[in-house]
Amino acid sequence: MQKYTFNALLAVGALVLVLMAHTGHMDLYIQSVLMLMGMNIILATSLNLVNGYMGEFSCGHAGFMCVGAYVSSVITVILFTKDRVFGPPLLDPSLAIWFFPVAVLVGGVAAALVGLVVALPSFKTRGDYLAIITLAVNYMVISAIENIDVIGGPRGFSGMKRVINSMHDVADIPWMLVWVLLGTAFSVWILRRFVASTYGKGIIAICQDEVAAEIMSVNTNKMKLIAFMLSSGVAGIAGGLFAHAYGYVNPQSFNILKSTECMVMVYLGGMGSMSGAVLAAVLFTMLIEALRFGIPALDGVMHTIGLLPDSYEISQVWKWVIIPLVLILLMQFRPEGILGNKELSDVFPRLRRFYSFK
Amino acid sequence: MALLEIQGLTQKFGGLQAVSDFNISIEKGSLVGLIGPNGAGKTTIFNLTSGFYQPTEGTITFDGRDTRGMKPHKVTALGVARTFQNIRLWHDMSVLDNIRIAQHYRMGYSLWDCFARTRNHALREAEIDRIALELLDAMDLRAYADERPRNLPYGLQRRVEIARAMSIQPKLLLLDEPAAGLNSADVEGLIRLVQWIHREFDITIWMIEHQMKVVMTLCSEIKVIDFGATIAEGGPEDIQTNPKVIKAYLGDENI
Amino acid sequence: MEILIQNIINALQFGSFYALIAVGYTLVYGVLLLINFAHGDIFMVGAYIAFFVATFFLGEYGIISPGALSGMTVLMLSIPLTMLLTSCVGVTLERIAYRPLRNKGAHRLYVVITALMCGLILENGNLALLGASRKKFPELIDKAVWTLGDISVTNLKVAVIFTAIAVFMLLHFIVTKTKIGMAMRGISYDKFAIPLMGIPVNTIIVFTFILGSGFAGLAGFMFAMSYPILEPYMGALIGWKAFIAAVVGGIGDIRGAFLGGFLLGFIEIGVVAVFPSTLRDLLAFSVLLLILWWKPTGLFGVAKTTKI
Structure with missing residues (x-):
């Protein structure tokens, strides 16, 4: 039974979190940080599939997230809420509990289809040129959504809170936390299963020597297609969760800065390491939240000891100076990231006793 | 024919x-x-x-x-199946994985099997493992199964590359200068x-080789x-x- | 007809900005095979340096008495100084961020990430230090409008276009006729052979950064004169676009950078002339994507062949 320890711990941990949220022992802020952490885990692991395992340089991951966010939001809003634009709900709002995962998955499928725009050129080109294509796709997705007026255009889209509220009417549990926990587990689970099989290892072969992979019978085009679509599809799932957790989406929240965040997490954790990406996502989220409190504290200290003139205040903008700085230092002193391309269980082999991965 | x-x-x-x-x-x-x-x-x-x-x-x-x-x-x-003049192994994965991945064309399970970990997936993966390990045994490479090719001496890398080509279970094996860079004992x-x-x-084997000794010993027929x-x-x-x-x-x- | 010519002039003006920035991407890429993602932000820094230099000469900080220098003199003094200071920024980045990595023999990707992060630091560092209030670039020269029939052109637009052309000719001369320029072209093919010609690799790299950032500074100056509102994120979008233009032209090729830049200028103006302006980015990027689909290594790019 020892080998199920890890899975059991995860399940118990998730249950405890949900219970704490339900009984009010965890305030909304902590809940939102946890949800953000979950979404970051999904984003980091899915981008890791392309940037880490396959060795491509995709820098438009947020674009796929955007597609997933909008598609799933529009679906749930049309189906379950009374909306100014889309009219009365098509289905009974109490069904939202059952259809919500489907809507998020459909968002993921839509994102995967947009991923085709990147996957198809990848047959012919790779490296820097492909990086541009991903970048351009990110801009195009944002720009396209800004031009669709019926879903709010540049003003953004909202109404998802009402979907969540109708779930609360059915059963009063912290639904969004549950969904994010489930979504995270599901995403990491399918990605891990993919890269751990001989099938999925084909993309690692492409990364290390594409010519050898093709000649050694790996259908490189098909593998690239799968990798890009899986990666963008899972990012779409993260987008769907994001949209419903915040109840509001705006095209500009999926701009290049968000994509950069995803990349930071991948390279922080180590390319080609699932546990590294998870670890990096957790650390990154905690770093951001720590800075949220750390910066005003630092500002206070500096003013008290008189190092700073009164006219200047250390603002939250410094967060985005400090995070890149951390990554630059990381690149200088430990470029392979926290775990390199190893898994946690390679670094600490004893951990293997406590989980069985299937 | x-x-x-x-x-x-x-x-x-x-x-x-x-x-x-x-x-x-x-x-x-x-x-x-x-x-x-x-x-x-x-x-x-x-x-x-x-x-x-x-x-x-x-x-x-x-x-x-x-x-x-x-x-x-x-x-x-x-x-x-073929080998390459300059060794083209996948250097950052284990020797065993190198041998496994070369069986990609007869993986025999779908993406769905892979996600759902169906019985078919388990059977096929076990079969791929069995073939790979047997091959490593047969070619005296079992001891290096978990090593990365990068860390092996050149002669062994050549051998791993031939093993990888053999895991395709080819009818025709193309060897592109297999003796290049080997010392005389390795040859x-x-x-x-x-x-x-x-x-x-x-x-059937078709080989390119510069070392006359190898060609003259091995080949029954030579094309120049x-x-x-x-x-x-x-x-x-x-x-x-x-x-x-x-x-x-x-x-x-x-x- | 008049509208067409007016649009062509606007396209040339925008294309000039893109080209001047794209050339910085292309120069660095040609030498280091590095996408210098910080370059768009160097352009932004260039515009800010231009602002501070110009206001300094106009007597803002009390060292030079206000009105002592005429607008034209200020312009003539500010441009070289801006270019010089901006290239210092570029070279500093190279020295403190890229070179240590290169000396360690780090993978190319790590340098690219570092560049991306340097860009973020420049943007947000600027925002954090100078605050969110936007800077208004002073008017240095009187705006003159030349009209020819129904077509009107400002002196500024003409200056921008001519500057871009002059820069192109200068660069073309440098890379084809001077020893260091030829070394710049050769280095990406064989970085071990170039030192044998008697030019240290680091000299070439620094020279490349001086050229690239210097022209980004020039572009920043021109941009600030044409669109006098400065803000820290102004370099991001225009930088990304110029980068895409450089790739479409065939990154590493100076002709490609200019062609790509002007092409993007024409596409954008063309789109705005026909469709609502909100569709500009979407359609412009789609066209560029199609070009890349058709020619995966850009218009002037050479396809790399794999040898086995």
Whole structure:
């Protein structure tokens, strides 16, 4: 039974979190940080599939997230809420509990289809040129959504809170936390299963020597297609969760800065390491939240000891100076990231006793 | 019907004619050599055979199938495996994984099986593992299964590369200068290995090699090309005494 | 007809900005095979340097008395100084961020990430230090409008276009005629052979950064004069676009950078002339994507062949 320890711990941990949220022992802020952490885990692991395992340089991951966010939001809003634009709900709002995962998955499928725009050129080109294509796709997705007026255009889209509220009417549990926990587990689970099989290892072969992979019978085009679509599809799932957790989406929240965040997490954790990406996502989220409190504290200290003139205040903008700085230092002193391309269980082999991965 | 039948094969790169009107017919079970000076077009012929290039003219028929227009992985799936002049292993994964991934074409399970971890997936993965481990055992590589090829000595890397090609369970094995960069002890080992593979697995082998000792010991039939064109063919003895071959390798004696 | 010519002039003006920035991407890429993602932000820094230099000469900080120098003199003094200071920024980045990595023999990707992060630091560092209030670039020269029939052109637009052309000719001269320029072209093919010609690799790299950032500074100056509102994120979008333009032209090729830049200018103006302006980015990027689909290594790019 020892080998199920890890899975059991995860399940118990998730249950405890949900219970704490339900009984009010965890305030909304902590809940939102946890949800953000979950979404970051999904984003980091899915981008890791392309940037880490396959060795491509995709820098438009947020674009796929955007597609997933909008598609799933529009679906749930049309189906379950009374909306100014889309009219009365098509289905009974109490069904939202059952259809919500489907809507998020459909968002993921839509994102995967947009991923085709990147996957198809990848047959012919790779490296820097492909990086541009991903970048351009990110801009195009944002720009396209800004031009669709019926879903709010540049003003953004909202109404998802009402979907969540109708779930609360059915059963009063912290639904969004549950969904994010489930979504995270599901995403990491399918990605891990993919890269751990001989099938999925084909993309690692492409990364290390594409010519050898093709000649050694790996259908490189098909593998690239799968990798890009899986990666963008899972990012779409993260987008769907994001949209419903915040109840509001705006095209500009999926701009290049968000994509950069995803990349930071991948390279922080180590390319080609699932546990590294998870670890990096957790650390990154905690770093951001720590800075949220750390910066005003630092500002206070500096003013008290008189190092700073009164006219200047250390603002939250410094967060985005400090995070890149951390990554630059990381690149200088430990470029392979926290775990390199190893898994946690390679670094600490004893951990293997406590989980069985299937 | 010969296993591999190449007729009128011509390859042009821009103005350069790398291969011109190359013909060969390789019978099942034979061990054929392809030699020639540097830049004669030998590797190009292998690249054409394995589908990496599409020929400008000519046909390649393998096991009765025209391979024109096939992607390399399709050609490989028909049963053509190869090694590379400069070792092209996947250096950052274990030797075992190298052998496993080369069985990609007969993985036998779908993406769904992979996600859902169906029974089919478990059976197929077990089978892939079994074949890989058996092969490593047979080729004395079992001890290195978890090593990364990068950390192995050159001679062993060559051996791993041949093992990887063998895991495709090919009908035809193309060896591109397998003895390049090996010391004399390794070369002896390689000769024994190739003989053993040829006997044990009953496959056809076609090799490019510069070391005459290897070619003369192993091959029953040798083809010599220079500047993309065939200049001689025959058994080892005929080749050694053929004046055209000597001229191509050593230059014209009447300078 | 008039509208067409007016649009062509606007396209040329925008294309000039893109080209001047794209050339910085292309120069660095040609030498280091590095996408210098910080370059768009160097352009932004250039515009800010231009602002501070120009206001300094106009007497803002009390060292030079206000009105002592005429607008034209200020312009003539400010441009070289801006270019010089901006190239210092570029070279500093190279020295403190890229070179240590290169000396360690780090993978190319790590340098790219570092560049991306340097860009973020420049943007947000600027925002954090100078605050969110936007800077208004002073008017240095009187705006002159030349009209020819129904077509009107400002002197500024003409200056921008001519500057871009002059820069192109200068660069073309440098890379084809001077020793260091030829070394710049050669280095990406064989970085071990170039030192044998008697030019240290680091000299070439620094020279490349000086050129690239200097022209980004020039572009920043021109941009600030044409669109006088400065803000820290102004370099991001225009930088990304110029980068895409450089790639479409064939990154590493100076002709490609200019062609790509002007092409993007024409596409954008063309789109706005026909469709609502909100569709500009979408359609412009789609066209560029199609070009890349058709020619994966850009218009002037050379396809790399794999050898086995």
